[in-house]
Amino acid sequence: MRKFKEFIIEKLVLISGLASIFFVILIFLFLLKEGLALFKFVNPLQFLAGKSWYPISEPPQLGILPLILGSLVVTIGAAAISIPIGVACALYISEIAPGKVKETLKGGIELLAAIPSVVLGFIGMITIVPWIKHIFNLPTGLTALAGSVMLAFMAMPTIVSIAEDALYSVPRSYKEGALAMGATHWQTIWRVMLPAASSGIFAAVMLGIGRVIGETMAVMMITGNAAVIPSTILQPVRTLTATVAAEMGEAVVGSEHYFALFAIGIVLFVISFAINVTADLFLHRETKKI
């Protein structure tokens, strides 16, 4: 009897262990199930490279190029801001900050990670958006730039904490070796620590970017949501995620529009999958080396 009970429990444990694989596959399957139906109406190339997104005109035009470019512009902007600042902050925390300050800073960064994106979007609407409107003298501050700045803040906790881990796991002997040769602390950081932690820092950057591409609420609230191909960052844009979030409420289940939004979901899923697998490979490489 006890043997039997153990047997049942061990099977339950195994099934739960497999649950993550199951859910990832299930998510992908259901996105495919609803999204692939679109390609009965629109060919995939037209969908990915089509220049106009007018889902409710007759017939609907379902080209997501403006949305892809919108996501790209916001993401590049956010990366340009968050990567240097994030890595620099990770260096400061791991190398320079004294013990107490270090713990406080780490807590502060964790705090930032915990703030819900809708709250950050709200804050963006009442701070960055009017500032940008004022500084650049624009008709509206709801622009790609506002989105980039706000998203940079959402990427930073990821970048800082993973890059900090990577720097922390560089063997002490590397640093001691460099210092013993007469290098200054900064020379050691720049020439020894950074290269040694490079693959972990790369993974940190990838995951930060993944967070930015997938971010929905804040971006929907502050980028203006105009589905046009952007020419500058001082223009309203609409991202892939914001499109899904804003339009799914109105799309009729089973309509082309509905299928198209799921097809966007497939694109997002594939992007995030690729980013996470790549980042994981780099993180893994590092743990093996040391």
Place this chain on the structure above:
Amino acid sequence: MRNPKRNQKIAFFFLFLATLLIVVPVGMVVVIIVVKGLPAINWQFLSDIPRQGMRAGGIFPAIVGTVYLVLGAIIFALPIGLLAAIYLSEYAKENLLNRMIKLSIVNLAGVPSVVYGLFGLALFVVFFKFGASILSGSLTLGIMILPIIITTSREALESVPQSFREVSLSLGASKWQTIRHIVLPNAIPGIITGTILGIGRAAGETAPILFTVAAFYLPQLPKSIFDQAMALPYHLYVISTQVPNVDEKVRYGTALVLLSLVLFMNLTAVIIRYKFRKKKKW
């Protein structure tokens, strides 16, 4: 590189500056919301339904909705997450399957929140015909927080020293008895930490509940798990973008309640972790 000492000073100054650039805005966000939101908080705001097209009144239904959603998510995710963590820490061998599971967890954590919303819509709302309901929303949120619970619980289980297990096994306890009576009790604080972090995350997310449960305006409390419900994050989104001329105070007040809820959860998690680390005997 003529003057390494000076270069170092300049470099360190910039590193410090970068850190300030992150920390100061975070502080500002919290301060702005607290200062502007506090005047809105009173008993009526917390206990009344929204009135005058959500421009006045309270946010009680949204608070209740969020509590239900979070409870549902935890009821679903905690058992699966905990068992999965036990599998990874106690049973799994270093093989391809184990690697696949870990990769899936990483991916599950990285799936954009709006994609969870789509998935919940397709599976729970449409396919299982649960409709837009607390059940659909809770399950969607539950799958979303699964990676958090698995990862933190696994770390907690793995930090229990191997010798504890060996002693128990050598005394004739079975593998499951050892896990149940020796490993789990010692890992409880870590597991609670993970659960609380999961609650915080589930309470703050908006995109996954957009099409699975959230009601724009619903002045009564949900009666069953098949009812729609309001939720705090969605309510904040609605009153800050969809409804014109909402009193600033109501917006800030809602933001403050949501932020306090989430930060309180995280703070509790941090404190438990800290106390546990100090108390640990090994």
